[in-house]
Amino acid sequence: MTLRIQGYTLKKLAAAGGMMALIGVSSVLFAESASAHGYVENGRAALCKSGANTDCGAVVYEPQSLEAPKGFPAAGPADGKIASAGGIFPKLDEQSSTRWSKVSMNSGTNTFTWRLSAAHATASWKYYITKDGWNPNAALTRDSFNLTPFCSVPYGGKQPPFTYSDTCNVPAKTGYHVILAVWEIADTANAFYNVIDVNFGSGTGGTTIAAPANLASPSQTQTSVSLTWSAVTGAASYEIYRNGTQVGTASSASYTDTGLAAGTTYTYTVVAAGSTGKSSPSGALAVKTAGSTSTTYPAWNASTAYLGGSKVSYNGVNYEARWWTQGEIPSAASSVWKVIP
Structure with a gap:
């Protein structure tokens, strides 16, 4: 299944030296010393960003900022604040069996994909899952999870690409479970924590249907936006969402949204639908109609x-x-x- 920095301030440098020194040093600082951020595709925060989850609070603007001390389970976010990485975005800690959109998954081989703002030295990637019999209507605590990761990938301090994936063997589960994905940074004391709400069916071998990829807009007019994406195996149709609301369907990997306002920015996502169910949303795409001054x-x-x-x-x-x-x-x-x- 594909579940898809701030830099240094330069004021002190400018005060300490001339403009040439500032320019020379700044490129190194921004390129090599920026603190990275990232989020896992189809996690709770990412689905808030796409509009699949609602009433999420400010995390819709910052799904990449769920950062807390590393060292889970001995350290890390406090119980009851695991989903929000310690309370940064408290809405994420609301927990019930129906509160969040769920991603369809089967046990067995699945791929978890992270989207990173910038490459950063990485210690490891770890994935935990809730226990059989956990209470989905209670706050997430350490006791909710099997505290031995079902997938642990050492990374040796290397810098990952902007899009990074781990392929893991997910244990056999049924029904609703939560996966905790942890990206541990090598040269800071912190890690990034993302929870993924999943619904397990029977069998093995990944998702029922993949999310559309490569969403793009080849052209725009004052009142319309054309969209294209990569066709998904097993998809019979596609649902098109504008600003979180479905505005149409398509039988092929393209769509033209009409009746729009000139010079206005809209955000689109696409969901694939087939006989086995629906995918999670594609990555979001912001597109502006023509006619702006x-x-x-x-x-x-x-x-x-x-x-x-x-x-x-x-x-x-x-x-x-x-x-x-x-x-x-x-x-x-x-x-x-x-x-x-």
């Missing part, structure tokens, strides 16, 4: 290194970099880019 900035380029404050245009939407980045595609789900007029 706002400034259009240079087109984003994957090979260009951008410092904080850099402005680009991508899919008709203007973005500003929060800190140093290279290769991170501007999107509604990105933490390094923010949408600007």
Whole structure:
């Protein structure tokens, strides 16, 4: 199953030396010493971002920021605050059998994918799952989980890619369970904690149907947006969501959304549907219709290194970099880019 930094301030450097020293040092600091953030695809926080989960609070803007001390279960978030990484986003700690959208999963081989804001030295990736007989209507505590990870991947201090995946053997389960995914950073005292709400069927071998990938918008008019994505094996149709609300269906891997306002930014996700059920949502895509009188900035380029404050245009939407980045595609789900007029 595919479950899909802030940098240094430069004020002290500027006070200590001249502008040439500042420029020389800043590129190193932003490129090598930025603190990374990331989230697992289809986790509770990611589904808040996509709109599949509702009433989530501010985590819809920061799914990548669920950071707490590493060392779970001996350390890490307190009991009752595991889903929110210690209470950062308390809405995530609300727990019941019906509170959260669930991802369909079968026991056996499954793939967990992380989306990272920036590469960062990594100690390990670990995955825990709730016990048989756990109480889904009580707050998540250490006693809710089997405290031996069912999957543990040492990473030896290496820097992972922006999109990183682990393929793990998930133990046999039935019904609703919660998986705790932990990304342990090598050169800080912290880790990132994400919970994934899953619903197990019978059998083995991954998800019932994969989430659509490569969602893009090849063209826009003042009143319409065209969308394309990669076809999904086993999908009979696709559901298209705009700003979290379904606006249409498609029988193939493309759709044109009409009746829109000029110069307006919309966020889209796509869900695949087939005889075995529905997928989780695709990654979110922000698209702006034509006709805006706002400034259009240079087109984003994957090979260009951008410092904080850099402005680009991508899919008709203007973005500003929060800190140093290279290769991170501007999107509604990105933490390094923010949408600007």
